[in-house]
Amino acid sequence: MFDSDALNEVEVGIAIWDAVDKLSWANTAYRDFYGLPEHLMEEGAPILEHLRHFASIGLYGDRSPEEQVKLEHARFLNRADKMLLDYRLPDGRVMEMRHAPLAKGGKVILHTDVSGFRAYERTLAENDPITGLPSAEAGERMAQSLIDGSEGRGSEGLGLRLRILRLGQYESAFGIGFTNRLIKRFVKKIEALLDKDAVFFRAGGSEFGIFSLTRDAHNLGVSLSKAILEALKLPIILKQGGSPHSITLSVSLGMSRYPKDGTTLGDLWRKNRQIMLEAISEGENQARFYTGKLDAKFARRAKENLQLAEDMRRALRQGEFFLKYQPQVQASNHRLLGCEALMRWEHPDLGDVSPDRFIPIAEEVGLIGELGKKALVDACTQAMAWRDSGLPNMVLCVNVSRLQAQDPAFSKTVEDALQISGLPAANLELELTESVLAENLITVSKNLEQIRALGIRLAIDDFGTGYSSLAQLADLPFDRLKIDKRFVEQIGSGQDALVRAVILIAQSLDMEVVAEGVETEADVSALVAMGCDQMQGYYFSKPLPADQFLNFCQERF
Ligand code: C2E
Ligand code: MG
Ligand code: MG
Numbered sequence: 001m002f003d004s005d006a007l008n009e010v011e012v013g014i015a016i017w018d019a020v021d022k023l024s025w026a027n028t029a030y031r032d033f034y035g036l037p038e039h040l041m042e043e044g045a046p047i048l049e050h051l052r053h054f055a056s057i058g059l060y061g062d063r064s065p066e067e068q069v070k071l072e073h074a075r076f077l078n079r080a081d082k083m084l085l086d087y088r089l090p091d092g093r094v095m096e097m098r099h100a101p102l103a104k105g106g107k108v109i110l111h112t113d114v115s116g117f118r119a120y121e122r123t124l125a126e127n128d129p130i131t132g133l134p135s136a137e138a139g140e141r142m143a144q145s146l147i148d149g150s151e152g153r154g155s156e157g158l159g160l161r162l163r164i165l166r167l168g169q170y171e172s173a174f175g176i177g178f179t180n181r182l183i184k185r186f187v188k189k190i191e192a193l194l195d196k197d198a199v200f201f202r203a204g205g206s207e208f209g210i211f212s213l214t215r216d217a218h219n220l221g222v223s224l225s226k227a228i229l230e231a232l233k234l235p236i237i238l239k240q241g242g243s244p245h246s247i248t249l250s251v252s253l254g255m256s257r258y259p260k261d262g263t264t265l266g267d268l269w270r271k272n273r274q275i276m277l278e279a280i281s282e283g284e285n286q287a288r289f290y291t292g293k294l295d296a297k298f299a300r301r302a303k304e305n306l307q308l309a310e311d312m313r314r315a316l317r318q319g320e321f322f323l324k325y326q327p328q329v330q331a332s333n334h335r336l337l338g339c340e341a342l343m344r345w346e347h348p349d350l351g352d353v354s355p356d357r358f359i360p361i362a363e364e365v366g367l368i369g370e371l372g373k374k375a376l377v378d379a380c381t382q383a384m385a386w387r388d389s390g391l392p393n394m395v396l397c398v399n400v401s402r403l404q405a406q407d408p409a410f411s412k413t414v415e416d417a418l419q420i421s422g423l424p425a426a427n428l429e430l431e432l433t434e435s436v437l438a439e440n441l442i443t444v445s446k447n448l449e450q451i452r453a454l455g456i457r458l459a460i461d462d463f464g465t466g467y468s469s470l471a472q473l474a475d476l477p478f479d480r481l482k483i484d485k486r487f488v489e490q491i492g493s494g495q496d497a498l499v500r501a502v503i504l505i506a507q508s509l510d511m512e513v514v515a516e517g518v519e520t521e522a523d524v525s526a527l528v529a530m531g532c533d534q535m536q537g538y539y540f541s542k543p544l545p546a547d548q549f550l551n552f553c554q555e556r557f
Helices: 004-009 028-034 047-056 065-077 115-126 136-150 167-174 176-191 217-233 265-281 296-318 355-364 368-388 410-421 434-438 441-453 470-475 485-489 496-508 521-529 546-556
Strands: 013-017 023-026 083-088 094-101 107-113 156-164 199-204 207-214 236-240 243-247 251-258 286-289 321-330 335-347 351-353 395-399 428-433 457-463 480-483 512-515
Touching (some): 028 107, 047 065, 115 441, 136 156, 136 199, 136 207, 136 265, 156 265, 167 176, 176 199, 176 207, 176 217, 176 236, 207 217, 217 251, 251 265, 368 410, 368 546, 410 428, 410 441, 434 441, 496 521
Parallel strands (some): 335 395, 395 428, 457 480, 480 512
Antiparallel strands (some): 094 107, 156 207, 199 207, 335 351
């Protein structure tokens, strides 16, 4: 049938499975990768035996082997889709498995050792390709080794966080190429002011970090922040389309001192960031040191957040979280397209707590994984129940937090939710905000690809509010773009051009567009005139509890 000698030469493991899940043939690379015993290499060996062998050599990590074998088996039985999955062996090797269903039944799985390639991807992730600066992770590591190397010599350290303000506007006005050149020139200016041993990194989007060892961190902070603000007063001249533009960048700086303000880098960066955000709220080109005494408002808020974080753990156990569903409609014929699942927290003392409040806290205290998983499983289960009770086919949208999107296990969580609920992948859409793209882009885009490969749809939420580059968006596999309600609000106040531009951008990227926060008849007609026909907002319906959503649908559609 085929030349098995040649296939035994290749460095890709090949296993061919027949329609009843028994081994037809496998090559030697496959055997050698996993140290399979000879009896498992014989024709007719059952897949389950192979999966158990994989579990025994630690291919599935330290998760419960039985459960994992079950999950992997279900994955294997999926004949509808091609799949691409990475597994890490305890010896550090990363194996990629590529499932390809065969037309006549059965399946081929190709196994590739991608350890080298993944390591290369990691180096790419260590450097920002635009500026050549270290990434946030790499920068943090470098700063840590400076600290480690200075131990016992009584040095202090200055941590400085810096954000370029309104960078997104330059991109909207002049494009991504221009903005990248602007950032490069900015980086050159800053580099010229730094000691050669200082660590300077790009923390993501428009934020940068500096760490420097010194004898007197306070002194260095005063002089460096002054020098930075002074240097930025001189405009950067850049040409675009033949004509020169003069740009004066505004920034905001937050500083903290090692070891006075924090003895770990994580702690220092957090304080830097906090103080930087405070500086931003005070105006442009402000530099501030962390003082230890946050103003009263900050302190009260921080205390409340701690309490909420505590309450949240209990609330998750006691079922205080539930979902509401907001319809999305086609404006031209009022057809129901789908709905967005929105998390609600009914706090026993405080009443409704807004997701804008509890999601960031959940992210900060590490509960977002659990909460996000709950949203996925509950929403998919609900959507499946609606399908079973005869509601028309529709898309269910679930929001995904930045941290979920960065979790290497995320696509598995999503896959599990589909399996548990039975909802077809094509009925699920995941919403991610632009800020998702600012950090760990490699992990994020890999997750997005895996999710897309499962047949799930992807949408960009709150488009227009974050800083993402259009070039990036064009490269990522999004199906739909949601225009933020802040844009929709501007309709009728003479700002229609902005909304129109956003719709055109989406269309040029070949995405569907849905407008959020549609509240009035006038919004609807203006949006339709601009070519946006998909809408969500109070005009059609507020987010509804599951039973009311069902009534709404039965009455209206
Ligand atoms: P979002 O995903 O952009 O959701 C749309 C928000 O706009 C919702 O706020 C919705 O209630 C509100 N909205 C809808 N129509 C109108 C309208 O006509 N006028 C006005 N003024 N507002 C409207 P909500 O439910 O408070 O959620 C806020 C944000 O919290 C969401 O914004 C989303 O980013 C986040 N969120 C909610 N549930 C989850 C979740 O399960 N996971 C994650 N990660 N985030 C969630
Ligand atoms: Mg959303
Ligand atoms: Mg939104």
